[in-house]
Amino acid sequence: MKPDEFEQRLSRQPLRQLPPDWRGEILAAAREAQSSGHSSPVTRHGWLATFNQQLSTIFWPHPKAWAGLAAVWILILAMNLSERDASPRLVVKSASPSPEAMVELKKQQRLLAELVGTYEAPDVDRRKIFSPRPRSERAEILMT
Amino acid sequence: MKMLGRKEIERLYDAHAPALFAFLLNLTRDEADTRDLLQEIFIKLTRDATLLAGVREERAFLIRLAHNAAIDLMRRRGTRERTKENFAAEIISPFAPTSDPDKKVFREELAAALGELPADQRAVVHLKLWGELTFEEIAAALEIPPNTAASRYRYGLDKLRDTLRPLYEEIK
Numbered sequence: 001m002k003p004d005e006f007e008q009r010l011s012r013q014p015l016r017q018l019p020p021d022w023r024g025e026i027l028a029a030a031r032e033a034q035s036s037g038h039s040s041p042v043t044r045h046g047w048l049a050t051f052n053q054q055l056s057t058i059f060w061p062h063p064k065a066w067a068g069l070a071a072v073w074i075l076i077l078a079m080n081l082s083e084r085d086a087s088p089r090l091v092v093k094s095a096s097p098s099p100e101a102m103v104e105l106k107k108q109q110r111l112l113a114e115l116v117g118t119y120e121a122p123d124v125d126r127r128k129i130f131s132p133r134p135r136s137e138r139a140e141i142l143m144t
Numbered sequence: 145m146k147m148l149g150r151k152e153i154e155r156l157y158d159a160h161a162p163a164l165f166a167f168l169l170n171l172t173r174d175e176a177d178t179r180d181l182l183q184e185i186f187i188k189l190t191r192d193a194t195l196l197a198g199v200r201e202e203r204a205f206l207i208r209l210a211h212n213a214a215i216d217l218m219r220r221r222g223t224r225e226r227t228k229e230n231f232a233a234e235i236i237s238p239f240a241p242t243s244d245p246d247k248k249v250f251r252e253e254l255a256a257a258l259g260e261l262p263a264d265q266r267a268v269v270h271l272k273l274w275g276e277l278t279f280e281e282i283a284a285a286l287e288i289p290p291n292t293a294a295s296r297y298r299y300g301l302d303k304l305r306d307t308l309r310p311l312y313e314e315i316k
Contacts, residue, residue: 006301006305006308006312007301009312010254010304011273011274013251013254013274014239014240015166015169015238015239015274016165016166016169016239016241017162017240018166022165022179022182023157026157026179026182026183026186027153027157027186029183029186029187030153030183030186030190031150031153031190033187033191034147034148034150034191
């Protein structure tokens with residue numbers, strides 16, 4: 001098949017005709033735009049339309065995926081904010097314990113001190129024993 | 145903003161609307177979209193007379209407006225509509241209906257094969273075969289280099305030839 005023949009055959013195929021009734025409708029719409037005298041929405045909201053167009057250009061391939069991602073981020077942000085709100089409350093509560101709780105706490109501290117206190121003295125001694133002094137000086141300590 | 149006169153807009157419509165209609169219909173494959181885009185173009189021209197100021201080739205300029213409007217529409221539509229576009233040849237044909245069975249089959253197959261071309265190749269093939277524009281004019285209209293216009297035409301035509309070869313040989 002010769003390319004010229006093929007091209008000629010294609011170019012001979014007649015195209016659909018413009019519907020005649022469109023002329024009146026489209027020209028009427030144009031006249032209406034003319035008589036209203038308003039600038040086009042694109043001109044009036046130029047920056048908004050441009051911004052919108054840019055956004056749609058970025059997001060049009062997978063709008064649902066982007067919406068899902070946005071929802072996940074909003075959820076994470078909400079959880080983060082709720083946790084941040086809760087933590088100061090805990091601090092405030094712990095900062096002002098009741099007198100009963102203080103008494104109980106002191107009791108427990110005393111009990112703990114009694115229990116732990118038995119181990120304090122040997123610790124001190126052990127520190128003395130293993131202090132890095134000459135052996136002669138260590139003997140003096142033991143004698144005293 | 146200076147507006148275009150009524151007589152002038154009518155002249156533009158009568159001179160260019162049929163060609164713009166065919167071009168837009170081949171790109172969108174949707175009559176309602178084609179009508180909306182055509183109306184959008186003529187409203188734009190009416191509202192701003194300066195658009196045509198200093199334009200030497202009205203047809204090329206209007207084709208550029210039409211092409212940009214069609215591309216914007218296709219982008220706005222998204223994946224679902226682009227899928228529809230791929231099968232759009234089944235929905236509407238840019239060719240005139242005929243009662244001759246051979247011609248009918250050929251036009252249907254040609255419409256389907258055109259529908260499978262990427263939009264940029266389809267635009268160039270349309271403007272070259274049915275718009276009767278030169279590659280320089282197509283390049284000016286679509287704001288691409290003439291070599292790009294020529295290569296898109298070649299690729300597009302080769303695909304059409306491959307697709308239509310059996311049918312073409314049969315009914316030649």
